Amino acid sequence: MQRVLIIGATSAIAEATARLYAERGARLHLVARNRARLDAIADDLLVRGAPEVTRAELEVNDIAAHGAALDAAWAALGEVDVVLIAHGTLPDQKACEASVETALAEFATNGTSTIALLTLIANRMQTAGRGSIAVISSVAGDRGRASNYLYGSAKAAVSAFLSGLRQRMAKHGVAVITIKPGFVDTPMTREFKKGALWAKPEAIAEGIVSAVDKGRAVAYLPWFWSGIMTIIRCIPEFLFKRLSL
Template sequence: MSTRKKILIVGATSGIAEAVARQYAAEGCTFALVARAQDKLEVVASDLSARGATGMFSYVWDAAEPKQFPDVVERAWRDLGEVDVALIAHGTLPEQARAAVDLDYAIEQFRTNGESAIVCMLALAPRFEAQGRGTLAVIGSVAGDRGRPSNFLYGAAKSSVEAFASGMRGRLFKRGVNLLLIKPGFVATPMTAGLDLPKKLTATPERVARTIVDAVSARKAVIYVPWFWQIIMTIIKVIPTFIFKKLGL
């Protein structure tokens, strides 16, 4: 992979995004970082600079304000000139039990994990099309493969992202742009810190980041990370509905 790429990361303070950025920083890349907390952005930017990044821009944006995102995109392209890779990595992990009884909370969480990611893709796509090259990468989830009682609000949001990305992929392909959908399973990040995750099925952000960087280089369309989640979810998807609803997974 060539060095000194220009990387735009939305949700740059998330565990996976920060690990991906560190991979690129070691190659001397230039960054445009987007997140909602200025203080956290400054910490990440300082860390990446120490690891070899050759340029740094940062912008504060809250996913709860999707209409403001096109302005962020305009600033990023003005500052960077062009973008080789854009990674959409922001999100939350909703409490399913609360979402079942708190409608405002449910709507907010769906918008953060579904609508705002779609808005990001819509705003970024024309810029990449004008370039005629580059990679637009978005983090989905294995949860989007099939709704389960434990997290179906989150799964529904990620499913919407996947469906949208699938359609946009065909549009961008005709302009020389790749769209990569990343579908992580369990990952040990601050977002999942309070969960009792099975160790054998849980990956580190660093492992996920290496897979993402390699997938961008290979211009892949969809990846499960780690790879074995594709097998797990294939099995889950083919379980007949009359059995699946009794399992309560």
């Protein structure tokens, strides 16, 4: 029986992923800010087959609270086989350009808080000598673009951190998986016009579970984003500056 810890468990992608693990019969510990949503998701997961679903509230930017939250998670599950970190926001780029305070707050939510959690989680899993850590980053971190470079820079920091962590943890039997979704149709993106490149949370969840099962290093989801981002990374700077991306 797998024991799965999900941080940011009320996000659409995290909820869809939790459902897949519940259907496998995994025990789950859910962490997020909204207790009412946590309770509702937990009830649903029990119906779907999870034998036990515990949950706890956490404001991820309260770095001092991370240790106690992880203590509670490990106490609830005993040991942890899979960790999924899935929290984040989609900042207003113009607001970030206008305010240092807003920019740093958004960077903290999407970057610093994840790095802080990973530092504590990695030490625990290194001691255990087993398990998988999956983190939702983004294709936006592959190259800064004018339309969302604050978000992209936070995700780039997470991706670089995960790359180094993966190399470190490989020596200790722990897999580290970087998840890089493209456009996903979630409540966070409800105002965006949708097109052919958009995916549903359920499809991303299937990709996450598959990537964890296979121990992949980096998973672009859906798969075609790997090719798209290869092209974007290769655009010469003199031309890239003229594009509207």
